[in-house]
Amino acid sequence: MSDSTQDLAVTLFSEILAVDQLARSYVARVLPKGMELSHFSVLNHLAHAGVEKSPAQLARTFHLTRGAMTNTLSKLEWAGWVHIRPDWEDARRKMVSISTSGITARDAAVIAIAPVIAEVVETVGADKVRVALPVLREMRMKLSKVEQS
Secondary structure (H helix, E strand, C coil): CHHHHHHHHHHHHHHHHHHHHHHHHHHHHCCCCCCCCHHHHHHHHHHHHHEECCHHHHHHHHCCCCHHHHHHHHHHHHHCCEEEEEEECCCCCCCEEEEEHHHHHHHHHHHHHHHHHHHHHHHHCCCHHHHHHHHHHHHHHHHHHHHHH
């Protein structure tokens, strides 16, 4: 790998990390009261999945420890946004599903987030974002494979 490729890679990842930090901060400020970004991420995932997931599956999906995911799920259950039940086939495991109020909370968060993100996309330009998406998606998939090995 050439020095220029390494420099490009470092610059790219520096930008990605900076955008990630700023985007998280920006989005966290507009989330409904009491909702954290981690809560929204789990609710959004469960809403799109449409099926129950185990805490271990969710921890793998979000690249978190089981303990960190259990903490987030406890807060979501306390808020009434998820249901956690024993796995009928293996009582040692639990299964998590989004509740009706969780869907409502997730939808409220999307309504709050959408204009903020749309403003950024509009400022940058939708055409530039469309060009960037496949590259970012491919990088995510590559990194996901590295993470799994």
